[in-house]
Amino acid sequence: MDNNKKAQSSALLALTGAALALPGIAGKAHAAAPVSEPVLSYHATRYSEARLDSDKHLGGDSERYEIDTHQLGFASAIGKQTDIQLDLMVESMSGASPWYVQPGANNEPVQAMSGASIKEERVDLQSRFNRFVNTETVASLVLGYSDEDDYSAANIGFEFEKTLPQNQLTVTAGMGYSDDELEPTQGTTAVSVTSAEKDSLSAFVGLGFILNARTAVQTSLSITDQEGFLSDPYKLAYIASLANPLVSDNRPNDRRQWVWLTKFRHYVPSVNAAVHADYRYFDDDWDIESHTLELGWYQNLGNTLRVDSVLRYYSQTAAYFYAPFYLSPRSDGLASSDYRLSPYGALSLRLRVVKSLGPWQLSAQWEGYEAKASHSLKKVDVESPGLVEFNTFSIGFDRVF
Amino acid sequence: MKILTAILCGLMLTGCTVSKVEPWDRQYLARPEMAWDADAASAAYQSHVYFSKEASNGGASAGAGGCGCN
Numbered sequence: 001m002d003n004n005k006k007a008q009s010s011a012l013l014a015l016t017g018a019a020l021a022l023p024g025i026a027g028k029a030h031a032a033a034p035v036s037e038p039v040l041s042y043h044a045t046r047y048s049e050a051r052l053d054s055d056k057h058l059g060g061d062s063e064r065y066e067i068d069t070h071q072l073g074f075a076s077a078i079g080k081q082t083d084i085q086l087d088l089m090v091e092s093m094s095g096a097s098p099w100y101v102q103p104g105a106n107n108e109p110v111q112a113m114s115g116a117s118i119k120e121e122r123v124d125l126q127s128r129f130n131r132f133v134n135t136e137t138v139a140s141l142v143l144g145y146s147d148e149d150d151y152s153a154a155n156i157g158f159e160f161e162k163t164l165p166q167n168q169l170t171v172t173a174g175m176g177y178s179d180d181e182l183e184p185t186q187g188t189t190a191v192s193v194t195s196a197e198k199d200s201l202s203a204f205v206g207l208g209f210i211l212n213a214r215t216a217v218q219t220s221l222s223i224t225d226q227e228g229f230l231s232d233p234y235k236l237a238y239i240a241s242l243a244n245p246l247v248s249d250n251r252p253n254d255r256r257q258w259v260w261l262t263k264f265r266h267y268v269p270s271v272n273a274a275v276h277a278d279y280r281y282f283d284d285d286w287d288i289e290s291h292t293l294e295l296g297w298y299q300n301l302g303n304t305l306r307v308d309s310v311l312r313y314y315s316q317t318a319a320y321f322y323a324p325f326y327l328s329p330r331s332d333g334l335a336s337s338d339y340r341l342s343p344y345g346a347l348s349l350r351l352r353v354v355k356s357l358g359p360w361q362l363s364a365q366w367e368g369y370e371a372k373a374s375h376s377l378k379k380v381d382v383e384s385p386g387l388v389e390f391n392t393f394s395i396g397f398d399r400v401f
Numbered sequence: 402m403k404i405l406t407a408i409l410c411g412l413m414l415t416g417c418t419v420s421k422v423e424p425w426d427r428q429y430l431a432r433p434e435m436a437w438d439a440d441a442a443s444a445a446y447q448s449h450v451y452f453s454k455e456a457s458n459g460g461a462s463a464g465a466g467g468c469g470c471n
Contacts, residue, residue: 259459267429274434282457290457298434
């Protein structure tokens with residue numbers, strides 16, 4: 001009898017939690033209860049960058065990065081009020097990296113790549129502990145560590161989520177800190193420092209609303225302050241007026257970033273599909289402003305198969321100190337020709353198939369990404385020759401126990 | 402100021418159209434494809450790739466992993 005009551009009570013608690021579920025800021029719209037069953041997941045991904053066009057390429061190895069990534073995840077309850085999530089990511093990278101840009105024929109910028117192919121590994125472990133104080137309140141601790149040959153980072157974060165069922169509202173707030181240390185590899189490419197540090201402090205607040213039985217919206221504002229060595233120790237910039245025109249990449253030692261992120265979810269019962277629309281506005285004190293729009297259609301085909309299609313558009317302005325190359329030094333001494341700080345736009349398409357087989361969920365995903373000056377929202381005078389085009393393909397599974 | 406204006410507009414848009422939804426009427430909202438990140442592992446990977454290749458990153462998260470990101 002006691003066991004029956006316990007089982008009924010447990011089932012009721014789970015049902016209540018699911019019914020009260022409001023979309024929070026966390027990745028999954030979790031109910032205010034720990035995960036009910038342990039879940040193990042594994043995903044393997046191959047990332048391949050396209051070679052540079054020959055007319056944009058100065059010399060060195062034009063074969064760009066290939067990255068193999070393995071992700072292992074595990075989530076389980078610990079007692080009645082706590083759960084834990086562990087995510088391990090292991091990356092193996094090889095290929096050449098953009099090094100510097102110099103004027104070519106007709107002063108068109110051409111990209112020099114790192115002379116030697118780089119091979120390195122990165123291991124990243126992220127953990128998350130969720131404490132379900134009651135059915136409406138969750139406090140979370142995030143701990144992580146990332147390590148590669150020349151870079152290590154430790155991060156810690158706290159999040160707090162409060163659901164107000166009567167208002168169909170979830171309020172979330174959090175802050176995080178990351179301590180990064182850099183020791184550039186002394187190889188065939190000269191580096192600008194032997195060691196350096198970077199600190200990042202971020203905070204966010206967010207609101208999640210249920211608009212109706214089929215629609216939810218989440219909006220959040222976050223701020224990040226970075227301080228320390230924010231340059232790229234492997235990259236150079238070209239200043240034409242200097243006797244030795246190649247100088248180290250040199251960026252400001254601090255950066256403040258603002259992000260406004262809004263996500264919209266709508267279910268269409270008549271076709272058994274979900275519509276996603278995400279918009280992110282980014283602004284920082286390096287004069288970089290960006291807009292990101294993701295539109296997704298998640299189509300169920302029967303009860304066990306789903307096909308997801310996501311179109312992503314991205315457009316950014318340049319950092320105020322960026323130039324493909326410089327005719328003379330800037331008065332503040334800053335210089336960077338990193339394509340990531342240049343003005344451009346990018347389009348990507350992502351397709352995913354998800355199949356459920358009992359406790360197993362199998363998935364396969366492809367993404368194609370292309371960055372171009374012509375994709376930018378604003379007119380770009382000179383396109384960076386280092387802009388990237390890549391494909392990713394991944395397969396994986398989730399197993400519920 | 403631009404950010405503040407945009408947020409206020411967003412909140413006004415969402416706040417004006419809320420209708421009462423009982424807990425037992427939330428079966429569509431609870432579907433996995435309605436989650437903010439319908440595939441958490443995939444979302445984490447994509448976020449890392451975009452972080453490596455674009456100047457802007459970030460969002461509503463207290464977590465952050467570093468990388469050299471060549």
